[in-house]
Amino acid sequence: MRSGHITLSQRAARDRLLSKWGHTFQKEPIDLQEVFGRQGPFVLEIGFGMGETTAVMASEHLDWNILAIDVYRPGIGALLGKIDKLGLGNIRIVEWDAVDVLEYMIQPETLDAVHIYFPDPWPKKRHHKRRLIQPPFIELLISRLRRTGIVHLATDWPEYAQQMLEVCSAAPALLNTSADGFSPRPSWRPLTKFESRGMRLGHPVADLIFQKR
Numbered sequence: 001m002r003s004g005h006i007t008l009s010q011r012a013a014r015d016r017l018l019s020k021w022g023h024t025f026q027k028e029p030i031d032l033q034e035v036f037g038r039q040g041p042f043v044l045e046i047g048f049g050m051g052e053t054t055a056v057m058a059s060e061h062l063d064w065n066i067l068a069i070d071v072y073r074p075g076i077g078a079l080l081g082k083i084d085k086l087g088l089g090n091i092r093i094v095e096w097d098a099v100d101v102l103e104y105m106i107q108p109e110t111l112d113a114v115h116i117y118f119p120d121p122w123p124k125k126r127h128h129k130r131r132l133i134q135p136p137f138i139e140l141l142i143s144r145l146r147r148t149g150i151v152h153l154a155t156d157w158p159e160y161a162q163q164m165l166e167v168c169s170a171a172p173a174l175l176n177t178s179a180d181g182f183s184p185r186p187s188w189r190p191l192t193k194f195e196s197r198g199m200r201l202g203h204p205v206a207d208l209i210f211q212k213r
């Protein structure tokens, strides 16, 4: 678990609301229809950070069911606070490593979309192996998507963007929805906190939107 500084209100929200909106990690597949109490679409968001994007997307797309995964406790408290304040009923949180959640909890061919916005770039070469977007991870992710499901990635690290493009383009099951390789930010993806900071530093932002064949 990642700790970091947690404010009193984030801690209080986490203590009070995680049992309501969270789903405990388990080494057993879950039934998403049962978890959300209704049919899809089912969207998985990996690494929601402080949850700003998650909350906006959930309130703008009330028909989406968003399973949001992160290990950062202050962010989990922050997102729970937003769920409560905005009265959102279409987000569930799993506080656990996303690779384990995908592998054990998510059943094959069940997700309509996976969103991974500004994953940790691990800029030092010797740390590149810690990056999330690598071929085995993308294969796992593809296996959990339905046919025509979407993989939407975004980053402000050009060299990681290139890696994402290479890894996704090399997966035969994925089709790039943009002829140019990278896509412009779709209007339904709000700016994230990390993105705004990156933009202030002059980092170019790349979106990648692939579809499962």
Ligand SMILES: C[S@@+](CC[C@H](N)C(=O)[O-])C[C@H]1O[C@@H](n2cnc3c(N)ncnc32)[C@H](O)[C@@H]1O
Binding pocket: 002, 046, 047, 048, 049, 050, 069, 070, 071, 072, 075, 096, 097, 098, 099, 116, 117, 118, 119, 120, 121, 192, 193, 194, 195
């Ligand atoms: C750089 S932040 C981006 C947060 C947010 N998406 C944004 O754009 O503001 C990356 C987030 O991914 C989370 N994360 C990294 N590896 C993870 C993993 N294996 N499973 C779940 N969350 C992870 C971190 O805790 C962090 O909150």
